[in-house]
Amino acid sequence: QLQLQESGPGLVKPSETLSLTCTVSGGSLTTNHYYWAWIRQPPGKGLEWIATMYKTGTTDYSPSLKSRVTVSLDTSKDQLSLRLRSVTAADTAIYFCAGGPWQQPDYWGQGTLVIVST
Amino acid sequence: QAGLTQPPSVSEALRQTATLTCIGNNDDVGNGGAAWLQQHQGHPPKLLSYRNNNRPSGISERISASRSGNTASLTITGLQPEDEADYYCSAWDNSLNVWVFGGGTKLIVL
Numbered sequence: 001q002l003q004l005q006e007s008g009p010g011l012v013k014p015s016e017t018l019s020l021t022c023t024v025s026g027g028s029l030t031t032n033h034y035y036w037a038w039i040r041q042p043p044g045k046g047l048e049w050i051a052t053m054y055k056t057g058t059t060d061y062s063p064s065l066k067s068r069v070t071v072s073l074d075t076s077k078d079q080l081s082l083r084l085r086s087v088t089a090a091d092t093a094i095y096f097c098a099g100g101p102w103q104q105p106d107y108w109g110q111g112t113l114v115i116v117s118t
Numbered sequence: 119q120a121g122l123t124q125p126p127s128v129s130e131a132l133r134q135t136a137t138l139t140c141i142g143n144n145d146d147v148g149n150g151g152a153a154w155l156q157q158h159q160g161h162p163p164k165l166l167s168y169r170n171n172n173r174p175s176g177i178s179e180r181i182s183a184s185r186s187g188n189t190a191s192l193t194i195t196g197l198q199p200e201d202e203a204d205y206y207c208s209a210w211d212n213s214l215n216v217w218v219f220g221g222g223t224k225l226i227v228l
């Protein structure tokens with residue numbers, strides 16, 4: 001059974017860079033036809049897509065975040081990474097990684113809360 | 119990018135049937151269909167259906183989904199207390215190449 005686990009700092013200062021890692025176990029990032037995504041959820045609000053990646057490196061980004069976001073896959077470690085630059089309080093959210101076939105996000109991490117504050 | 123439109127809340131009695139709606143456009147729901155996710159407070163989302171009416175393994179048969187034009191629907195029959203949760207629809211916008219979500223519907227089981 002595929003499992004995903006997010007990790008990273010729970011507190012980031014404004015204007016700094018948020019960095020998160022998602023470790024995949026019980027499976028592989030190189031699974032054919034599997035796509036890997038970052039999604040976030042501000043406290044008490046809905047889901048917001050950040051980016052989706054495929055093992056080939058093909059990546060799609062949310063236009064509203066594209067200028068500040070970098071995502072990548074490390075297939076040797078079965079890890080996804082997320083870097084969000086110049087954060088503000090509006091970036092405070094639970095960050096989830098998810099994976100599965102195209103538009104079929106079967107697997108989700110538990111999510112990690114990141115608070116942007118001094 | 120514009121998101122999908124969902125009613126903020128739906129209330130329905132125990133053991134009755136609830137239908138949740140999700141309105142998109144020709145490029146997202148109308149193109150490739152929608153997926154539905156359930157989220158209980160404090161938990162990650164859980165996939166209930168994808169590409170309109172495909173249920174992942176382990177999802178109750180009380181749950182079904184459909185699409186008519188640019189509107190996707192999720193129907194839950196025989197409502198149980200554990201069905202009370204937030205429900206999100208999502209779809210890929212084939213024109214903008216973005217993954218869009220609805221704002222979510224809180225299902226209240228009376």
